[in-house]
Amino acid sequence: MLALSPIALFHGLCRAIVLIVLSFPAFANELPVVKVGVLKFGTINWEMDVIKRNKLDEKAGFILDVTPLASKNASSVALQGDAVDVIFSDWVWVSRQRAAGKTYTLSPTSATAGGLFASDDITLASPCDIEGKQLGIAGGAVDKTWLLYQAYCKAKHNIEISELTEQQFMAPPLLNKLLMQDKLPVGINFWHYGARLEAAGFQPVINLDQLVQGLGVDAQVPMLGWVFDENWAKANPELVSAFLKTSADARAILRSSDEEWDIIRPLTKAQSDDVFNALKTAYRRGFSGTFGKQQQRAAGQIFEILAKEGGPKLVGKSNTLSDGTFWLLP
Numbered sequence: 143m144l145a146l147s148p149i150a151l152f153h154g155l156c157r158a159i160v161l162i163v164l165s166f167p168a169f170a171n172e173l174p175v176v177k178v179g180v181l182k183f184g185t186i187n188w189e190m191d192v193i194k195r196n197k198l199d200e201k202a203g204f205i206l207d208v209t210p211l212a213s214k215n216a217s218s219v220a221l222q223g224d225a226v227d228v229i230f231s232d233w234v235w236v237s238r239q240r241a242a243g244k245t246y247t248l249s250p251t252s253a254t255a256g257g258l259f260a261s262d263d264i265t266l267a268s269p270c271d272i273e274g275k276q277l278g279i280a281g282g283a284v285d286k287t288w289l290l291y292q293a294y295c296k297a298k299h300n301i302e303i304s305e306l307t308e309q310q311f312m313a314p315p316l317l318n319k320l321l322m323q324d325k326l327p328v329g330i331n332f333w334h335y336g337a338r339l340e341a342a343g344f345q346p347v348i349n350l351d352q353l354v355q356g357l358g359v360d361a362q363v364p365m366l367g368w369v370f371d372e373n374w375a376k377a378n379p380e381l382v383s384a385f386l387k388t389s390a391d392a393r394a395i396l397r398s399s400d401e402e403w404d405i406i407r408p409l410t411k412a413q414s415d416d417v418f419n420a421l422k423t424a425y426r427r428g429f430s431g432t433f434g435k436q437q438q439r440a441a442g443q444i445f446e447i448l449a450k451e452g453g454p455k456l457v458g459k460s461n462t463l464s465d466g467t468f469w470l471l472p
Contacts, residue, residue: 254428257349278329
């Protein structure tokens with residue numbers, strides 16, 4: 143047997159190392175990819191960061207490809223144009239799409255809820271005791287919390303709140319700014335803006351879950367979740383299950399780990415410890431647990447209320463929740 147020179151051995155070793163290194167990208171590329179579209183500055187990015195930074199996707203056997211999008215409309219366009227596989231949206235939109243013949247479905251996630259907030263120097267006899275006041279509302283005239291609030295005031299207090307207040311519809315950051323500048327006394331805003339208001343001393347008057355309970359709905363229902371085409375899901379059942387489990391794992395980490403919150407703190411844009419702690423508390427308060435038949439029935443009740451209050455502009459052609467709106471794991 144011929145003995146190899148040290149130089150030959152060195153070159154042979156280098157070639158072996160190169161081949162091994164080059165094989166890694168090829169292996170990584172073999173993992174299936176889940177393309178997710180999320181709002182560029184949405185709170186869902188906290189979860190995405192936990193997944194990518196801890197490589198939860200790769201451990202589960204797929205690659206999470208996150209696409210930042212500018213608006214909710216951009217998200218729906220991206221999904222309908224097959225630019226992404228999954229978006230984060232609400233089941234009212236999904237039901238409307240299914241009524242129009244689309245095959246989108248939603249896997250519910252957390253039930254973090256926004257609500258009505260008031261300046262701390264206002265005394266209210268009831269959640270609907272805001273007659274004559276200017277009311278700021280994040281979003282448009284068919285904002286779901288606003289619609290449910292109107293239904294609640296009619297059912298519980300026989301008050302047409304839309305006729306007794308002057309409404310101003312605006313973007314969530316602007317609403318918070320006007321509230322904190324004492325230019326508006328009360329406002330309806332999303333949960334993470336509400337957490338900032340609470341940290342600033344505003345009083346939470348009533349939240350979405352309490353509105354729903356007051357309307358006779360006996361189960362907490364997450365309004366948001368992961369939306370995808372059920373045909374894609376049926377063609378990739380293991381991939382969908384892996385993605386949804388990874389998403390749940392990331393939420394569980396944020397539910398239990400203060401260290402993870404310290405890492406994602408820059409993403410929260412919390413200006414102070416009070417705001418940061420309020421965001422963390424509100425996020426953790428929003429976990430609803432299981433989603434089964436009771437929650438599906440409750441969602442149907444909520445949809446009928448929203449259809450009555452918001453009409454076709456919100457729900458489209460159907461006044462009842464469309465079959466297949468929810469994708470439930472076996």
